[in-house]
Amino acid sequence: MRSSFQHQPVLLNECLELLALKPGALVLDGTVGGGGHAAAILERTAPDGKLLGLDRDPAALAAAAQTLARFDSRAELIHASYRDIARILTERKLSHVDGVLLDLGVSSHQIDMPQRGFRFSETSKQEIPLDMRMDPQASFSAADLLAHASLQELQECFQNYGELPGSRRLATAIVEARRHTPIRTTRDLLEIIHTARIGGGRKHNPATLVFQALRIAVNDELRTLEQGIEAILDALGPEGRVAIIAYHSLEDRIVKNHFRNAAKGCVCPPQFPVCHCGKKPRLRLVTRKAVTPTESEIAGNPRARSARLRVAEKLAEVA
Ligand SMILES: C[S@@+](CC[C@H](N)C(=O)[O-])C[C@H]1O[C@@H](n2cnc3c(N)ncnc32)[C@H](O)[C@@H]1O
Incomplete structure (x- = not known):
C-alpha cells in the first residue's frame, strides 16, 4: 500500500555526503518523519547498517514503517523525542552511534492535515482547531x-x-x-x-x-533542541557526525552556537599565561557556513527554501 504521507526529503544528497556514512554504520534519525532521509541512509549503509528512527508523532512513525519495510530489521522505529537519545541507547545496550540526523520542524504531511492546526488560511471559512502538538498524546x-x-x-x-x-x-x-x-x-x-x-x-x-x-x-522546540544537541554529542562515537537541518533563524542560531562552542578549546581570558578552564574541543566543524538548497531543489520543493544544514564531527580523542 502506498503511504499518504507526502514529504520530500530536503538537502538529501548534501546530508548523505556530509555524514560520510560507511557500510555497517549505526545511525540515529532523530526526526524520522515519513522516512525519506532514513531510507537513503539505509541504502548508503547497506548491507548491514542499522537505523534507529525517532519521532514524536505516531502518524509519522506509521508512514516511516511503510517506507522502511523493505529494510526489515535494519530499521527500528521508536515513539520518542530525540531529547531522550541517552535513555534510548541505554535501553538497547548501545554505547554510541556513528551518525545522527535531525531534520527539524514539521513535515509537509503535518502541515497539510488541517486538523493538526499547524497551518492557517486567511481566506478559509473552515474551523481549524488550534492544536499544533507534534505528539497528539501530549x-x-x-x-x-x-x-x-x-x-x-x-x-x-x-x-x-x-x-x-x-x-x-x-x-x-x-x-x-x-x-x-x-x-x-x-x-x-x-x-x-x-x-x-x-x-x-x-x-x-x-x-x-x-x-x-x-x-x-x-512543542518546547528550542529547549528540546539545546538539550538534544548536548545529548547527541555525548552519544556520538569517535569521528561520528551529526547533521542538523534548521528551518528558521532561532533554530539555526542554536545549532551554530552550540557547534562553535563545542569546537572551541580553552576559553580563559587572553591575559592568563596558562589555561585554567581545562576546556577541550569536542567537535570539528565539517561545515563552516550553513549549506543551503540549490535553486533547482527550491523550484521542485518550495518548502526547502529556508533550510540550513550544519554538520560537525566528534573528535576521536574525546569520544
Ligand atoms: C521535517 S520532518 C522530517 C522529515 C523526514 N526527514 C523525512 O524525510 O520524511 C520533522 C519531523 O520531526 C518530528 N519531530 C519534531 N520534533 C521532534 C522531537 N523533538 N523528537 C522527535 N521527533 C520530532 C516531527 O513530528 C516531524 O515528523
Whole structure:
C-alpha cells in the first residue's frame, strides 16, 4: 500500500555526503518523519547498517514503517523525542552511534492535515482547531496555551519565538478576548491578530510569526533542541557526525552556537599565561557556513527554501 504521507526529503544528497556514512554504520534519525532521509541512509549503509528512527508523532512513525519495510530489521522505529537519545541507547545496550540526523520542524504531511492546526488560511471559512502538538498524546495544545498563559508569558512567547513587533499589544488583546469567549480555532486567533493591528508593513505576515511562536512554545522546540544537541554529542562515537537541518533563524542560531562552542578549546581570558578552564574541543566543524538548497531543489520543493544544514564531527580523542 502506498503511504499518504507526502514529504520530500530536503538537502538529501548534501546530508548523505556530509555524514560520510560507511557500510555497517549505526545511525540515529532523530526526526524520522515519513522516512525519506532514513531510507537513503539505509541504502548508503547497506548491507548491514542499522537505523534507529525517532519521532514524536505516531502518524509519522506509521508512514516511516511503510517506507522502511523493505529494510526489515535494519530499521527500528521508536515513539520518542530525540531529547531522550541517552535513555534510548541505554535501553538497547548501545554505547554510541556513528551518525545522527535531525531534520527539524514539521513535515509537509503535518502541515497539510488541517486538523493538526499547524497551518492557517486567511481566506478559509473552515474551523481549524488550534492544536499544533507534534505528539497528539501530549497534554498541552495551542488553545490550552492561549487559555492559560499569563499576559507576560504570552508576550514573551510572541517576542522570543516569533520576534513579533507588537507582542505586548497582541498578548493584551488575547487576554481581553478570552475573558468573553475561548480562543479555539485558527479563525478566532486571526480575528484577534487583525483587531490588534500588529506588525503592519513588515516583511513577514504577523500571523505567520504568531503561529510560529505558538508552535515553538507548544512543542518546547528550542529547549528540546539545546538539550538534544548536548545529548547527541555525548552519544556520538569517535569521528561520528551529526547533521542538523534548521528551518528558521532561532533554530539555526542554536545549532551554530552550540557547534562553535563545542569546537572551541580553552576559553580563559587572553591575559592568563596558562589555561585554567581545562576546556577541550569536542567537535570539528565539517561545515563552516550553513549549506543551503540549490535553486533547482527550491523550484521542485518550495518548502526547502529556508533550510540550513550544519554538520560537525566528534573528535576521536574525546569520544
Ligand atoms: C521535517 S520532518 C522530517 C522529515 C523526514 N526527514 C523525512 O524525510 O520524511 C520533522 C519531523 O520531526 C518530528 N519531530 C519534531 N520534533 C521532534 C522531537 N523533538 N523528537 C522527535 N521527533 C520530532 C516531527 O513530528 C516531524 O515528523
